[in-house]
Amino acid sequence: MYRIYLAADFDFGNHQRMIRTLLFLLSFLFLTEASAQFLVKGKVTDAETGDPIPFASVLLKGTTIGMNTDFEGNYSLSSQSLPDSILVSYIGYLTQSKALANTAEQTLNFQLRPSDFEMEAFVFESGENPAFDIIRKAVDRKKDFDKRSLNAYETKNYTKIEVDIDHVSEEFSQRKSVQKVTSVLDSIKQLTNDEGEKILPVFFSETLSKFYYRNNPELRKEIVEKSKVTGVGITDGSTTSQITGSVFQEYNFYKNWLNILEKDFVSPIADGWKAFYDYDLLDSVLVGQDSCYKLQVYPRREQDLAFSGTIWINKETYALKQVDLTIPKETNLNFVERIKIQQELVPTTAGPLIPSKSRILIKIGQVTPKTAGLLAKFYTSSDSVKLGEPEPTSFFNQAVELKPDFDQATDEFWRQNRQDPLSAEDLAVLQMVDTLKKIPIVRFYSEGLKFFATGYLKHGKIDVGPWPGFFNYNNVEGIRLGMGFRTNADFSKKWLLQGYLAYGFKDERFKYTASATRILDRAHWTTMSLTSQREIDQVGLEIASLEGNSIFLAASRFGTLRRPYITTNHRLNFQRELFKGLLFSADANVSQFDPLFDFYYLDKDTRDYRSRFETTEARFALRYGRDEIIIINDNERVSFGPSKWPIVQVNYARGLRWLGGDLTYDKLSFYLYQRLNMGMLGVSRYELDAGKVFGEVPYPILKNHLGNETLFYTSAAFNTMNFNEFASDQYVSLRYRHFFEGFLLNKIPAIKKLKWRAVANANVLFGSVQDKNISNVPNIDPEGNPLETFGRLDPTKPYVELGYGIENIFKFFRVDFFHRMTYLDSPEAKPFAVKISAQIIL
Known part of the structure; x- marks a missing residue:
């Protein structure tokens, strides 16, 4: 409060000075009152998530004073007069207002709730939308x-x-x-x-x-x-x-x-x-x-x-x-x-x-x-x-x-x-x-979930598993029980040791896998490994070729095994990433093939029919992924796949008789995979696979094209082809898959609510077998009994199957329908097949 005292003895000059003083004091009071500031600040967040809402509009109601919140959802407004409330609004959220208190500074936070309101499109009667x-x-x-x-x-x-x-x-x-x-x-x-x-x-x-x-x-x-x-x-x-x-x-x-x-x-x-x-x-x-x-x-x-x-x-x-x-x-x-x-x-x-x-x-x-x-x-x-x-x-x-x-x-x-x-x-x-x-x-639950997802349960420095190998049942082994382990990064970041042991109660055989890997360089991923394995396998369904298709592999190893054999492998492997994306690997592999089915081939040197053979191979491979993202998961190299460029791989193998093998041959193969973004039409994926076998070999060494007699769909196989139906020593195949991502079915009112999505498949295979690799397979065994051999493709006639299907049924299931377009004259040919699969996709 300001008090002004006036002198009782009046003087005109003093009066003028007094008036000026009074006007000055009144002006000061007015300006002081006018420049009083009220400050309102706070934060705007999403009510459901608690996250800040940037760019929201904050307005002092009844004024033109306002601003947008910053990226952290904060705002700060000042005014010379105090309105009764503050208003916050943002597209997609319900507008909210709060009353202001009569204080010089206050903090008001807002939690906006998402709104189901959708802005209607403006209709322009003439001209273009600005x-x-x-x-x-x-x-x-x-x-x-x-x-x-x-x-x-x-x-x-x-x-x-x-x-x-x-x-x-x-x-x-x-x-x-x-x-x-x-x-x-x-x-x-x-x-x-x-x-x-x-x-x-x-x-x-x-x-x-x-x-x-x-x-x-x-x-x-x-x-x-x-x-x-x-x-x-x-x-x-x-x-x-x-x-x-x-x-x-x-x-x-x-x-x-x-x-x-x-x-x-x-x-x-x-x-x-x-x-x-x-x-x-x-x-x-x-x-x-x-x-x-x-x-x-x-x-x-x-x-x-x-x-x-x-x-x-x-x-x-x-x-x-x-x-x-x-x-x-x-x-x-x-x-x-x-x-x-x-x-x-x-x-x-x-x-x-x-x-x-x-x-x-x-x-x-x-x-x-x-x-x-x-x-x-x-x-x-x-x-x-x-x-x-x-x-x-x-x-x-x-x-x-x-x-x-x-x-x-x-x-x-x-x-x-x-x-x-x-x-x-x-x-x-x-x-x-x-x-x-x-x-x-x-x-307990988190460890159980990890065990189910990875196949291994961590126990200190050792991981126990994989659980799909604990129990199997088939016509050769009967009940099969197994157990395995691997070391983890707590044991060593330079050594990875793995082991697996199984026993079949019907064939009374032990199967095992043992390997030791030395990590020489993590920056240019360089490893040296030694593996020894004795396992039961199937011609055309080898474990090594089905890695990554665990459901299909498990389904194919239960029940009746097709053309089973005991394989004994000893393998020395070296690999190194030469530069970004280019991985080089070299193998020395000694393998023994002991069939558990009626199999013979003609040894041209001795003119004898043999049922078992041994191979010694030197293998080399180059794999290039230009934009492939790789991380190191403990002691393993994990790929997140390419985003744009294709994955290319070239493999070469040489069968060496002079190092103890029974066969001399060369195998060359080329593989190409790419994901294609087709815009509004969806996403495509294709795999091109080509190869040639040089030399005279029994048909298990050839390319035994993967068929699928199971109920389950797999992209790795020809889904209307039988197991062991065709083999080739030179071939080229294209497997093409397209995912429409709702492009077609979104336009059908009754279907789009279900969120079903159309898929399409086209698989084409050209292949042939040289006469020398046909003649070395007899039709009868030495005792005159007929033998099951292998089918061959006409070099001028491709194997073609076309498919279509629906995925996202009840969010999890997929059904594919396949039509076999060629080679329908075989009595065992399946012109039509239905395959199902379960998947978790967004």
């Missing part, structure tokens, strides 16, 4: 801002991943095993969403790394400097740390297609944008220092693999400034209720854009009403961008490299080096995960 011209100019300038146009760059990245169990059903929570968990966690602060549902964190990781990119050839590498991983079932952070960094969390909207969870989604600024998207020009806004167009994007067809949401495009340059895009649950995906990608881009000194911050959310729904859902959150922040000369290609040999002390860092180090501090929710998540993974019932 958003189209903006998109057209943005597409025309893609090359100016696509980071792939840079020769090379590197960034310093911070990546954070959290996985939670959510949407816990009442039935699920009432299970005794679940109640044992919740009783332990009751003492910890429970994490809930805005609707009061509990969220149960099961995994949390942080990674500090350097990310390197080079063009021509396009290569990526991440060096993990520090990583902290905690989670249920996580016993060794080395493997997990390789897949939780930036190399697996990269999303570039300047590509036409973005691969997310093995599905290809079309970008809103793809070259063919008009065939997939509609757009609305919503506003012209200021983002930072840039004036931007704000556009709403949404798919033309709701079940297409496309995004809906908002993008911001710079008015001056037509570069992407921000994106906030969602893949809604109406999209033809399984289990996925929602995928959300938020990204903030900044220009480099050369012009192309680098994402400075990215946030990805993947929400997996309940598989059944009695289970729970899953929520995965990924956050990546990049800074310290450097442009320069690219590193040599040898630098990129290993896609992800761990520093020796990657898992050794104090809490103080993390506090000082995180690009963004952990929130109170993050700290609560860490505490809950650390407690959860120590609960005995949780450890």
Whole structure:
């Protein structure tokens, strides 16, 4: 309060001075009152996930004062007058308002709930949609801002991943095993969403790394400097740390297609944008220092693999400034209720854009009403961008490299080096995960799940398994029991020892496998291994050729075995990655073939019929995958497959009689595999296989083409061909598979709700056998009994089968129908076959 005292003795001059003083004081009071500031700040988050909502509109109601939240969802508004409420809105969420208190500074946080509201398209009576011209100019300038146009760059990245169990059903929570968990966690602060549902964190990781990119050839590498991983079932952070960094969390909207969870989604600024998207020009806004167009994007067809949401495009340059895009649950995906990608881009000194911050959310729904859902959150922040000369290609040999002390860092180090501090929710998540993974019932189930998925159960420095080899039953062995082991990285990071022993109660034979592998160099993956094996096998169904087809292999080894034999192998193998993507291997292999069926071949030197033979082989192979991503899983090399370029492999084998073998021959083969993105038509995969056998050999040495008499579908076989139906000494085959991803069935109203997807197959085989390899196989044995031989293809007539089918039936099952188009005159030919399979696909 200001008080003004007037003198009683009046003087005109003093009066003038007094008036000026009074006016000055009144002006001061007025200005002081007028310049009073009210500050309102807070954070806007998603009510279901707790994640920040960037770019949301915050407005002091009844004024023009407002702003958009930053990438962390924060806002701060000041005003000289205090309105009665504040309003927060964002597309795809319910608008929310809160009353303001009469205080100079206050904090108001908002949790917005997703809305089912969908914006209707504007109808333009004449002229073109004004958003189209903006998109057209943005597409025309893609090359100016696509980071792939840079020769090379590197960034310093911070990546954070959290996985939670959510949407816990009442039935699920009432299970005794679940109640044992919740009783332990009751003492910890429970994490809930805005609707009061509990969220149960099961995994949390942080990674500090350097990310390197080079063009021509396009290569990526991440060096993990520090990583902290905690989670249920996580016993060794080395493997997990390789897949939780930036190399697996990269999303570039300047590509036409973005691969997310093995599905290809079309970008809103793809070259063919008009065939997939509609757009609305919503506003012209200021983002930072840039004036931007704000556009709403949404798919033309709701079940297409496309995004809906908002993008911001710079008015001056037509570069992407921000994106906030969602893949809604109406999209033809399984289990996925929602995928959300938020990204903030900044220009480099050369012009192309680098994402400075990215946030990805993947929400997996309940598989059944009695289970729970899953929520995965990924956050990546990049800074310290450097442009320069690219590193040599040898630098990129290993896609992800761990520093020796990657898992050794104090809490103080993390506090000082995180690009963004952990929130109170993050700290609560860490505490809950650390407690959860120590609960005995949780450890029991997590170890059981790993055992089922990998086939091995870890017990200290030894892994016991594989469980599919514990029990078999067939007509040769009867009941077969087996047990095996392998050492893990806790035993040694230089040695891998494996063993397996089985016994058949009908044939009364032991079978075994024993191997020792020495890892000589992890950077240029170099190993030397020695293996000795005695096992029962089948002609054309050898274990070595069916690795990776475990279900088909298991089905083929139960029941009646086709042309079984005992094989004894001793193998010395060397392999080395010569440079990025090129793997060289060399083998020396001694093998013995002892048939358990009526088999003879003519030895031209002795003119005798023999039933068994031995081979000594020298083998060499080259395998090249230009953009294949490889990680080192403990003591194994694991491929995540190629993204664009094909996988090529060339094999050569030489049969050596002078080293103890009974046969001299040469075998040469070529293999090519590629995944093709066909845009809106779906995805194709093809395998080209060609080979030739030089020399005179018995037919088990030839290429015995893999048939399929089981009920189960496999892409490795000809599904209307019988086992051992055809063999060739020179051949070329093409197996082509196409997945329409809902392209056809999405247009049928009654079918599209089921989310079924059409698939197609075409398998073609050309093959032949030289006369000398036909004449050495007798039709009768030495005692005059007829012998079963092998079938041959007409060199001028291909074997052709065509197939079509439906996948995603009840989200798990697939049914294929195959028609055999040629070689129908055989009495055992199957002109039509139905195959089923089960798969977990998104």
